[in-house]
Amino acid sequence: MVRPALPADAESIAIVHVSAWRAAYAGLMPAELLANLDQAQRARSWRSKLEAGETILLSEESGALCGFCFLMPAGAELGDAYEIRAIYVSPERWRSGHGRKLVTAARERATAKGFRTLVLWVLSANAPARAFYEREGFRPDGAEKVDALFGAPLHELRYRTSW
Numbered sequence: 001m002v003r004p005a006l007p008a009d010a011e012s013i014a015i016v017h018v019s020a021w022r023a024a025y026a027g028l029m030p031a032e033l034l035a036n037l038d039q040a041q042r043a044r045s046w047r048s049k050l051e052a053g054e055t056i057l058l059s060e061e062s063g064a065l066c067g068f069c070f071l072m073p074a075g076a077e078l079g080d081a082y083e084i085r086a087i088y089v090s091p092e093r094w095r096s097g098h099g100r101k102l103v104t105a106a107r108e109r110a111t112a113k114g115f116r117t118l119v120l121w122v123l124s125a126n127a128p129a130r131a132f133y134e135r136e137g138f139r140p141d142g143a144e145k146v147d148a149l150f151g152a153p154l155h156e157l158r159y160r161t162s163w
Contacts, residue, residue: 002105003070005056007140011046012065013056014039017046020088028125030152057105058099059089067094070111074119081160082110084120101138107163117162121145124155137161 019039025034049070050056059067065101067089074081080091089098100105102156103118110118120138 001060002057002101003060005046005050005058007047007050009056009058009065010050011043013046013058013068014043016065016068016088016090017042017086021090023091024126024129028123029154033151039052044074055109057102057109059101059105061093061098066090066096067098067102069106071114073104073113077109078117078119080115081117081119082106082115084118095145099132102134107161111163117157117160119160121156121158124157125152130157133159 001105009129011087018039021029021037022034031115046056049076054113055071057069057071058065069084070086072085074083085103087106088097089102106118110116117140119141120133122133124130124144136158138161140157141160145156145158147154147156
């Protein structure tokens with residue numbers, strides 16, 4: 001089941017977020033950064049976003065949160081696009097269909113808001129994530145950036161899909 005998140009879901013989202021980062025970015029981001037991720041801080045951040053009315057979709061199974069997707073308009077430069085700002089699935093639920101359900105729900109949400117394009121940024125070195133997005137119909141659109149937010153340069157590619 002996929003449903004909109006509520007502020008009460010913030011702690012569960014933070015648990016998925018931290019565990020997914022530690023698993024997905026091992027070897028791609030500094031180990032110290034991953035070890036020091038603050039779940040309580042992440043929960044406060046997600047709660048704040050939800051209280052402000054941001055769009056976060058949850059994928060659940062038997063009442064347990066398996067993954068989430070954070071969405072918003074992509075901004076003026078890509079006015080025709082809706083952006084997946086974050087999409088993470090609990091590592092123990094990888095390859096179980098939750099990522100696909102979240103991408104499908106993101107397309108449906110984008111369409112309902114009048115968008116026909118989804119974009120997202122992915123680490124260029126994250127081959128499993130890139131392969132997943134490509135299976136879901138995303139392709140690199142040529143945009144690249146280097147994000148040094150975490151103290152190490154992280155090369156990212158923008159992926160896009162339209163329908």
